[in-house]
Amino acid sequence: MNNEYKSDGRLERVLRSGRFAVTAELNPPDSADPEEVYQAALVLSEVCDAINATDGSGAHCHMSSVAICALLTRAGYAPIFQVSCRDRNRIAIQGDVLGAAAMGVSNVLCLTGDDVTAGDQPQAKRVFDFDSIQLLRTIKIMRDQGMFLSGRKLTTPPRLFLGAASNPFVPPYDWRPYRLAKKIEAGADFIQSQYCFDVPRFRQFMQKVRDLGLHEQAFFLVGVGPLRSEKAAEFMRTKVPGVHIPDAIIERLRKTPKEKKVEEGKRICVEIIQQVREIEGVSGVHVMAYRQEELVAEIISEAGLLPRPRIGGLPAQDSKVRPRRGNRVNGV
């Protein structure tokens, strides 16, 4: 990895300085009120280095990720702009990436996206003009070569830290490290994984990742999250695409008395964070908790990941490190 920064954001700086990074997912509101975004971000900003703005996750419609990013950067927070290939074609996506970068977004996470049938509007048309690897490569071309895919020049290319997703917990297991290799080859700088509940399987995966030398080419953030009860766990593993939860964890929650289930779910999550932290090649964690932002803060605190490093401003804030190019040229 060369030492020149690719973005102006703090996530890249935290990771490159060798610190253990923490990112968290913001649950997008079903609302036109920006206050709901700010309320959620307020809880997360103190405990993480960047906030993921999801793009219609689970194929459910919410406030758009680009709009959430706009609100977050306006308030000085550091968002990760999630882009899924499900809803937009290449023309729309390239435009959105430019727009997001113009609003101060420094991180983009490129996803294939859950299928429309996973959501509440399965009648919708699937787009999937790109797949996630072609999307990664396209944004890399925009950033590094300063042009659209068509070859048309950009007057100012976006400065972005590129992310990709990885799911080591579903078949074909042997192929997953190679899929990751393809994503890194296509341009991924950091990786955020699907929920990890099966640490032994993850260890196996990381062994192969290290054998291929991939851990030295991109930063790997492990997805984690609390389970509220065995019922919630059962729902996630049957209804949410790509989530694998071993029976042992569901059994552990079932044996816990009702009033202590939330606490136990949180403890499982903290234990997983502590275990994956020890694995070579893991650079951070990505905490996802559907509509439980307050739990995220508790988990990160109990896992001993606080305080967050203050690189260029408050945790999860970007505005101080972002050079204002226009102003600098004019000498202001």
Add this chain to the structure above:
Amino acid sequence: MKFGQWLQNHPHFLEQTYWLTHRVFTWLDPLIARLGYERMDRWLRGPEEWTKRIVFDCRMCGQCILHSTGMTCSMSCPKNLRNGPCGGVRANGHCEVFPDKPCVWVQAYNRSLEMPRYGDEILLIEPPVNRQLEGSSAWINMLTGQDKVVPKAWDQIEVIPIAEK
């Protein structure tokens, strides 16, 4: 569909057939050129679609990469993924969208392991699909080179990133 599936489970035979078809078409190229690519495209579309649909459940994308994807049509993946499986594959190896069907990419990967000639090509990064070629004959597009045309700024990675598999 059963005959097609039986045939697909013999990927080495299919890759040899692909190799042979490729040779035959390259050999016939001067003749096809004289007859006119456009005319031959109109003639071949039907037969190509018919045969490929029976065997591969072909979607006529017009830029066939079957040999690079384990002789399994990646366009029959509901998400049209050309570079590998999504993260939604079920624990039993079935598709996120159609729970009764096996994931196209799980099959593609397993079959690629039995393909000494083209198996490694599954590691290549495939460029975005040219939607303008949809419905046209991939055989003719192969001869004219249309299927290799990538967007102007796309930098094709020719070297397979990991040789060892």
